[in-house]
Amino acid sequence: MENKTLYTIIVHSENLAGILNQITAVFTRRQINIESLNVSASSIKGVHKYTITCWTTPDTIEKVVKQIEKKLDVIQAHYFTDSEIFQREVAMYKVSTPEFQKNPEASKVIRRYNAHIVEVNPIFSIVELTSMSEDITNMYQDLRNLNCVLQFVRSGRIAVSTSCFERVNEYLAHREERYLKEKNQ
């Protein structure tokens, strides 16, 4: 079997109901597990941005991305390996304040990962970390070993490509220019 790579897929679509369903259906059809998913408004008005990660082969990712892009209201879809993007995740760790204060190791862990304490009360404290996926997992393990984690949550990955331009802006401008040119011919 071919080696699988973790790919990050960035999709831009119109902001219409039901598009997420169409995008995930492409994964379902091939029984590919989505590792993480983030959906939010993009920098362009009316355009939504999806950041999806999954493990698969180079051959499959190419077909998956083309089939996503084929959806009518999807503007563009691209895939990247980790070396082609800057990526971050956000995690929140709810820890027991008494346990946290009892153990001097705990605050060292927070400092080591450059995490922030965003809430403290007598019962629990909340630590927030924005970082790479591995760091988030590692800090969770470290805090868990200290027996002070009450709750843990992490976001899906968000990413920007290392290229200089927002491709979607360029693409939309080019599409419109081409349309007007063909129409005037």
Place this chain on the structure above:
Amino acid sequence: MSKEKISGSEALMRALEAEGVKTIFGYPGGAIMPVYDALYDHRDKLNHILVRHEQGAAHAAQGFARVSGEVGVCLVTSGPGATNTITGVADAMIDSTPIVVIAGQVGAGLLGTDAFQEVDLVGITQPISKWSYQIRRADDIAWAVARAFYIARSGRPGPVVLDFAKNAQLEMTEFEPVQLDYIRSYDPDPETDPRAVAEAVTLINESKKPLVLVGQGVELGEAQEELKAFIEKADIPCGCTLLGLSALHSDHPLNKGMLGMHGNLGPNVKTNECDVLIAVGMRFDDRVTGKLETYAKQAKVIHLDVDPSEISKNVKADVPILGNCKRTLKLLTELIQSQKHTEWIESFKPYEEKEYNEVIEKEVYPADGPINMGEAVHAVSEATNNEAILVTDVGQNQMFACRYFKYTKNRSVVTSGGMGTMGFCLPAAIGATFGAPDRTVCAFMGDGGLQMTIQELGTVMEQKAPVKIILMNNNYLGNVRQWQAMFFNRRYSFTPMMNPDYMQIASAYGIPSRRVMERAELNDGIQEMLNTDGPFLLEICVVEEGNVLPMTPPGSSVNYMMLNLDC
């Protein structure tokens, strides 16, 4: 002065008329009644064909679209009416057929409440349609209908589903038709890379053994003449896919026949011998390629397609050429050199002779025994001067029909290729008679397929639709039986089938009919069918255990074709 306000249903009628719709296949029901009420006043302009089951409406719309090149329209109610069209929607998707299905839906206030005859049609059809959209407000109708027709007919055509909530049918709106020819997220004719064209030109100019694979994209792109100019200039032999059969007429000297599992020996064998393979508007279906690992490995592959997701999906394209093939074929033709590939083209001959001697002659001109399916198809094709439209069902009837029918006109094949939908033929043939009223429509089906949508004989009767029904009855589900014989040790598990008396059925519907059992009356029966105005059911009792040959067994390489069942 404020604009005139009309109901959403009336707005739909005007929007359809603005799109040039003249024919609708449909079936009324609760959630679409306001639309049917509006249709009553438009029935002189919008010819509504009442089918007998909504699946029939979808297939009829497909048949209409395939022969006319226009968008087929079907109108059904919510819930079961809508779900009954699903097979047709999925079929139209995989076979790139432009249809618009308009289905009623419960009022927007009831959505999500499990209301009577509510079904999540958009959710169901998203993966199997080009676009599906729910109209919840009458003000959206003009936009949604314009978008639906633009999407269905442009680029790689396909089915669009409009889920029309009842409140939007009743609400009043100021209607103004919308003209739409641009959607920023959708590129129906992607840009062609001039470097790819240059690369393709070099490959074609240097090729000694080029082969063109002709797909339905040629017909959909109306590029039949451009294809001819291209292959004639470069002198390249062609194989046609099932759906591309009439894109290059059968009598063209460069047409070497049909590709695929039951195609012709020459183009299949030569696929694995050519040095450059030029695929035009086809998608390398597994029934065409056989075993992918051994498919055309020796050749450089040039793939012309309008759909970027088809490029390197199954067969890696060395040179992808995106864009409508009407445009890209013309580009290539201008740039390539005139060539002669006499020796290469001659090399198809031994295979043609071998197939003729070992398969075709026995099938079409048997000395005795029961009538063969290929023989029946050939006789009908000849009797129509090879000018008729062929509609087929799925299975042996389809393979025999497509192998032995001949095509001298564009858009002459209507068959369910990708989905392989049994029951497709009769309703699709009805649609074809409306899409091409001046042509003869020959509908070949088996006893299994006819019974899957036999209710549409009611539509044939009511519309006097001139479908020439050729029922090749072998008392078996023949294709499955053939596979059981070949791969399951002749264990005929539920493939023998008891049949009704089709003459009585035809007579109950008032459709003239004749049963032919002997070879001596075959041509007479066909003549009677063709000479009869309107519909006719010709039942031909064919050999019970006939086999479609040649055959590339599933999983085998494309160049391996069995010519008989002994090997």
